Amino acid sequence: MTTVVTRTDLALCDVADPLREFRKLFDLPDDLIYLDGNSLGPVSRHSAERVRRVVQEQWGQDLIKSWNKHGWIDLPQRAGEKIAKLVGAKPNEVIVADSTSVNLFKLLAAALRLRPGRTIILSEDSNFPTDLYIAQGLIDLLGGQHELRLVDGTAILGSIKKQTAVVMLTHVHYKTGRIHEMEQITKKAHEAGALVIWDLAHSAGALPVDLNGCNVDFAVGCGYKYLNGGPGAPAFLYVAERLQNEIKQPLSGWMGHKAPFEFGTDYEPAQGITRNLCGTPPILSLSSLDASLDIALAADMKALREKSMALGDVFIRLIEQECPGFGIECISPPAAQRGSQVSFTHENAYAIMQTLIQRGVVGDFRAPDVMRFGFAPLYIRYADVWDAVATLRNVLETRAWEQPQYRVRASVT
Ligand SMILES: *Cc1c(COP(=O)(O)O)cnc(C)c1O
Numbered sequence: 001m002t003t004v005v006t007r008t009d010l011a012l013c014d015v016a017d018p019l020r021e022f023r024k025l026f027d028l029p030d031d032l033i034y035l036d037g038n039s040l041g042p043v044s045r046h047s048a049e050r051v052r053r054v055v056q057e058q059w060g061q062d063l064i065k066s067w068n069k070h071g072w073i074d075l076p077q078r079a080g081e082k083i084a085k086l087v088g089a090k091p092n093e094v095i096v097a098d099s100t101s102v103n104l105f106k107l108l109a110a111a112l113r114l115r116p117g118r119t120i121i122l123s124e125d126s127n128f129p130t131d132l133y134i135a136q137g138l139i140d141l142l143g144g145q146h147e148l149r150l151v152d153g154t155a156i157l158g159s160i161k162k163q164t165a166v167v168m169l170t171h172v173h174y175k176t177g178r179i180h181e182m183e184q185i186t187k188k189a190h191e192a193g194a195l196v197i198w199d200l201a202h203s204a205g206a207l208p209v210d211l212n213g214c215n216v217d218f219a220v221g222c223g224y225k226y227l228n229g230g231p232g233a234p235a236f237l238y239v240a241e242r243l244q245n246e247i248k249q250p251l252s253g254w255m256g257h258k259a260p261f262e263f264g265t266d267y268e269p270a271q272g273i274t275r276n277l278c279g280t281p282p283i284l285s286l287s288s289l290d291a292s293l294d295i296a297l298a299a300d301m302k303a304l305r306e307k308s309m310a311l312g313d314v315f316i317r318l319i320e321q322e323c324p325g326f327g328i329e330c331i332s333p334p335a336a337q338r339g340s341q342v343s344f345t346h347e348n349a350y351a352i353m354q355t356l357i358q359r360g361v362v363g364d365f366r367a368p369d370v371m372r373f374g375f376a377p378l379y380i381r382y383a384d385v386w387d388a389v390a391t392l393r394n395v396l397e398t399r400a401w402e403q404p405q406y407r408v409r410a411s412v413t
Contacts, residue, residue, distance in 0.1 A: 005318060010382035013310075018303045022378040025295055026228075033384045033391075035363045038202060038341050038374030041228030041292070050291035051284060059283075066283075075290060076234075076255075076281050080273065082293040083227070083236050086301075087200060087219065088210035094238045095273045096223065096286060100201055101130045103220040103237040104168075106249040106276060108138055110239075111166045111195045111218060112146065113248060118165035118194070125150040128174045131199055135168065153178065157188050164194040171209070172202035172339030175366050177312075177332045179207075179339055183214040190215065201225060204236070205296045206340040206376070207305050211238055218243075226340070226376060227296060229289030237276055244272050253278035299378060307377035309335035311385055312342045315373065318389040319344070326396040331370065341374040350413070354406040355395045361388045365413045 014020060026042045028034055034042060058066040067073045080094035087094065097103060108121070121135050132148065139146045151159045153173065160167060167189040172179050186196045197218040203209050205226030211219055219238040223229035239247065248269065254260040255277035258270040269275035313335050319328060332342045346352055346369060353365040363373040373388070395401055 005314065005321060005386075007383060007386040010314065010386045013382040017307065017382070019299060019307055019377055020381075022295065022299060023381065026379045028379060031360050033361045033380075033388050035361065035373040035375065035380070035388060037228070037376035037379070038206070038225055038372070039364055040224055040231060041226060041376065042379065043230065044228055044292045044295055046291040046294055047228065047230060047288040051288050054284060054287045072281070072283050075283065075286050076277060077274065079286060079290040079293060080236060082290070082297060083204065083221070084238075086209070086227075086293075086296055087204055087221070087238065088208070088212050088214075089238050090212065090241060092273055093211075093241055093244075094236055095276055096234050096236045096289065097277050097281065098235060099232075100199065100220050100222045100235040101134055102251070102278075103235050103276075104131060104134045104197065104199065105138060106251050106278075107197055107218045107220060107237060107239070108135060108166060108168060109142075110247040110249045111197060112138075112142070114195060114243070114246065115165035115193075118163055119146050120161065120164045121146060121148050121166050121168055122156065122159055122164050122194075123148060123150055123168045124153045124156065124170070124173075126153065126173070126175065127168075127170050128199070128201065131168065131170060153180070156180070156185055160185075160188050160192045160194060162192060164189070164192055166195050166197060168197045168199075170199040170201060172200075172206070172341075174202055175331070175370050175372065176343055177202070177339045177341045179203075179333075179337050182209070182216065186214050186216055202339050202341070206308065208301050211240075216240065223285075223289045227289060228292040230285055230292075233285040233289040234282055239273055239276060244275075247275075249276055251278040255279055255281070295378065304377050308340040308375055309338070311375035311377060311380055311382065312338060312340070314382060315342050315375065315385050315389065318385065319392070322389050322393045323396055328371075328396075340376060341372055343370050343372045345369045346371060348401055350409070351401040351406040352392075352395060354408075355401040355403075356388075356391060358406070359391050359395070361391045367413070 058070045076096045079096040081091040084094040135148045189196045195217045200221035204221040223233035252267045256275045328344045349369045349371045
């Protein structure tokens with residue numbers, strides 16, 4: 001028999017939480033339980049202060065001199081060095097640029113070029129759509145010689161064949177939170193002569209990642225989710241040092257040139273990771289990201305992962321305890337195989353989530369029937385988990401979600 005969990009138990013966990021001080025660094029509204037940091041991380045004091053300074057003091061006072069004077073020009077590399085520490089890479093293996101979608105385009109194109117004659121891009125059928133769309137667009141651009149082969153997430157290892165050029169996967173599944181075996185899949189791909197590209201959108205800043213330890217070739221990831229860079233903050237990309245001077249990425253813009261300010265006629269790529277840049281970096285949002293990365297770096301990753309798993313487990317357990325019989329089903333795996341989010345299905349998932357949001361519990365909906373809740377350990381408290389479930393229980397018991405306003409679909413869900 002399991003004992004009942006009370007709100008007092010959870011409030012005690014908050015008192016003992018080694019990460020409890022981090023919440024103060026974020027400006028979260030008091031009446032909000034924000035379980036959507038996996039989609040858009042909240043603003044931190046670090047970011048707000050840094051953007052203010054960059055606007056007023058740097059852009060405002062020093063204008064174009066700031067590219068040199070305030071080091072804007074190498075901010076993509078410097079922010080990349082910070083992210084490298086979070087994903088188990090060397091400092092010169094990560095750079096911040098563009099969006100995740102664009103970075104995937106660049107690296108997938110570069111990877112295919114390294115495997116001429118091989119025609120298959122292997123991925124998961126339920127991968128995040130932009131990753132699949134990017135592969136489809138690139139295949140089309142390359143003349144249709146390649147095939148995007150999509151299989152179930154459990155069938156990846158068995159589907160790596162000698163025609164496989166690239167295995168392109170998202171490490172933590174955006175809907176279920178399931179973690180792929182990065183080391184094992186990478187090893188199998190290499191044994192078959194293929195390359196790997198891992199998308200770390202739901203991994204970086206949420207759980208330990210060891211790109212070097214897993215011998216990963218390429219990776220991309222997102223700056224505005226667990227890294228809290230702000231809406232549309234630039235993304236990052238990783239290229240293993242051993243491949244950096246071998247690859248050619250197709251968006252050959254001047255920032256990836258070896259001497260952009262010589263204004264030569266012909267493109268010559270920079271050495272190292274820099275050749276993966278394309279155009280001018282977005283300094284405001286990049287500065288915001290660079291500042292918020294200091295928070296992620298100050299947190300102990302082991303404590304972060306432990307709290308993330310514990311929050312998810314408590315949430316699942318409380319839903320079983322408080323909301324039985326309402327047709328809510330957990331689709332996320334156990335903690336050890338799960339990232340920092342937990343998802344449930346319900347036939348009225350959309351309306352239920354809208355009602356929760358209206359009551360200050362913010363998760364999100366993923367079509368067709370998934371309610372997704374992210375537990376970012378830097379600012380979510382154990383007691384928040386109790387309060388979120390209490391709200392959910394009330395919404396289900398009163399059937400408040402049946403009101404027509406909760407069925408209207410906005411363009412972003
Ligand atoms: C969020 C997310 C992206 C986002 O890509 P953008 O180019 O920033 O819109 C890409 N891939 C995955 C797996 C994601 O979860």
